[in-house]
Amino acid sequence: MHPARIRLIALLIGGxxxxxxxxxxxxxxxxxxxxxxxxxxxxxxxxxxGLYNSGGSPAANPTVNVVSVTVPAAAVGSGTAQPMxxxxxxxxxxxxxxxxxxxxxxxxxxxxxRNNSSSGPGATLTASSSxxxxxxxxxxxxxxxxxxxxxxxxxxxxxxxPAGTFNGGTQTIGxxxxxxxxxxxxxxxxxxxxxxxxxxxxxxxxYTLTAP
Amino acid sequence: MRPRFLFVAGVLAWAxxxxxxxxxxxxxxxxxxxxxxxSATLRWRQIxxxxxxDNTIEGSTTVQVRLNLAPWLNRSGRVFLVxxxxxxxxxxxxxxxxxxxxxxxxxxxxxxxVQAGPITSxxxxxxxxxxxxxxxxxxxxxxxxxxxxxxxxx
Numbered sequence: 001m002h003p004a005r006i007r008l009i010a011l012l013i014g015g016x017x018x019x020x021x022x023x024x025x026x027x028x029x030x031x032x033x034x035x036x037x038x039x040x041x042x043x044x045x046x047x048x049x050g051l052y053n054s055g056g057s058p059a060a061n062p063t064v065n066v067v068s069v070t071v072p073a074a075a076v077g078s079g080t081a082q083p084m085x086x087x088x089x090x091x092x093x094x095x096x097x098x099x100x101x102x103x104x105x106x107x108x109x110x111x112x113x114r115n116n117s118s119s120g121p122g123a124t125l126t127a128s129s130s131x132x133x134x135x136x137x138x139x140x141x142x143x144x145x146x147x148x149x150x151x152x153x154x155x156x157x158x159x160x161x162p163a164g165t166f167n168g169g170t171q172t173i174g175x176x177x178x179x180x181x182x183x184x185x186x187x188x189x190x191x192x193x194x195x196x197x198x199x200x201x202x203x204x205x206x207y208t209l210t211a212p
Numbered sequence: 213m214r215p216r217f218l219f220v221a222g223v224l225a226w227a228x229x230x231x232x233x234x235x236x237x238x239x240x241x242x243x244x245x246x247x248x249x250x251s252a253t254l255r256w257r258q259i260x261x262x263x264x265x266d267n268t269i270e271g272s273t274t275v276q277v278r279l280n281l282a283p284w285l286n287r288s289g290r291v292f293l294v295x296x297x298x299x300x301x302x303x304x305x306x307x308x309x310x311x312x313x314x315x316x317x318x319x320x321x322x323x324x325x326v327q328a329g330p331i332t333s334x335x336x337x338x339x340x341x342x343x344x345x346x347x348x349x350x351x352x353x354x355x356x357x358x359x360x361x362x363x364x365x366x
Contacts, residue, residue: 025360027245027277031303031344032354033269034253040260052260111260115269115348179267181260181348 009052030071038113039123039176041209044088044169052111052181053096063088064204067106067188077195084146084188093183100152101185108161109183110209112176122177122209135199143203144168145193148186159184166205172209227280240291240361241280246256248274251354252344269348275340277313289365290328291336297321300355305346312338323362 040058044065050056069084085104091102093109101107112123129143143166151158160182161174176182236315252273258266266283279291291313298320306317309326313336327336344357 023240025239026358027242027247027275027341027360029273029357029359030251030343030354031271031346031351031357033340033348034255034271038256038259055258057259070239111258113260114352189331190339209225 018194033115035040036043037211039110039209039211041110041125041207042090042094043108043207044086045090046107046109048094051097052094056094058094059128065090065113069190071190071192074197075192077192079191079193081147082192084190095181095183098154100154100183102153105151105185105187106148108173108207109181110176111128111181112178112209112211114178120178121212122180123209124175124211125161125173125207126170127166127173127205127207128170129203129205130169131203132168133201133203134199135197137197137199139197139201141151141194141196141198141201141203142168143205145191146188147191148188150184150186152183152185161186167195167197214316235289235364235366237281237362237364238292240363242277244278244280246276246278248276252260252342253336254344254346254348254351256348257299258346260362267347267349268345269351270340270343272343275342277336277338277340277361279336279338280334281331281336281363283363284331286331287365288293288330289363291326291361292323293318293326294323294360294362295357298346298357299353300350301347303357307340307342309341312336313340320334320357326361 012181022083045061045063047059047061048056048104051101055114065086065088067084069082071082075082086106087105088106090107091099091101091105094108095109108125110125132140132142134140147163147165149169150161152159159174161184164173170201174184175181251333252271254271257268257270285326293316295303295318301322304317305320306315308315316324316326
């Protein structure tokens with residue numbers, strides 16, 4: 001009889017142990033990211049409270065920047081590109097206040113903030129130049145006559161917003177990868193490939209940063 | 213005689229084991245604990261991606277804690293808050309209290325002491341204000357953090 005009793009006791013102990021393991025109390029807190037997407041675009045003049053690398057925050061700036069050139073009469077239509085200059089005076093990066101652009105260049109920069117950065121597309125910067133430059137007489141010059149080079153003081157490697165020429169429509173200027181700040185300085189020039197009437201020609205290019 | 217001999221040996225082994233263990237850990241019944249909000253919303257600490265790579269999102273929430281300590285009444289022990297490791301990486305939690313539990317902090321995968329000494333009440337009520345931080349770049353959707361309490365009985 002003794003062996004049978006011992007086995008019975010062992011079974012009871014095993015059952016008690018199993019019951020204890022089932023008791024798994026816990027309280028749950030769900031966490032979720034709020035407003036995970038933030039984008040900032042600065043074309044020319046921008047606004048920032050403080051600096052980005054010290055916890056600063058961007059602000060809205062409605063300034064429309066002007067890039068211009070005066071072509072001497074003797075040079076009109078010569079095919080020699082005419083350098084253009086911007087009126088922005090924005091040469092320092094809000095990234096760290098570093099003097100990134102030279103006078104007369106147009107600062108192009110911004111950042112794209114979002115969660116889950118391990119994969120996925122960045123934010124896309126496009127420019128729309130569908131309406132040509134027009135003078136008071138109604139004569140026009142297509143924006144395809146304006147091109148730019150891209151650089152940045154101290155930069156090496158490819159620019160995030162590389163050199164190009166306006167296409168008279170909507171085109172991609174560059175990409176800002178997730179959780180990165182990207183910036184370039186554009187130096188514009190008028191290609192001057194056609195003889196055009198005298199006058200002051202003005203037009204607007206609209207830059208748009210789009211986050212997926 | 214052979215079965216009797218084995219039984220005695222088993223008893224001796226158990227006695228030896230019990231003598232070398234200083235504390236035993238038990239899961240505390242916190243089933244009456246209630247978070248005040250259904251979800252804690254975490255926001256970027258820095259709205260711009262920083263040069264130092266600070267991609268922290270942070271937020272806070274309040275939890276009404278009720279611990280059933282009746283099984284250990286009049287015994288001495290140490291109560292810990294525990295947060296297991298999380299698939300989204302380290303989650304840092306700090307909290308303040310009303311004084312019945314200790315304030316503290318922990319990183320997921322760790323436990324932190326919230327009370328030590330004799331258990332004088334079968335039920336312990338406390339309000340914790342939790343501050344939660346994690347890497348926002350690794351968080352694509354809502355995540356459930358399963359906290360629990362455990363007690364070491366001396």
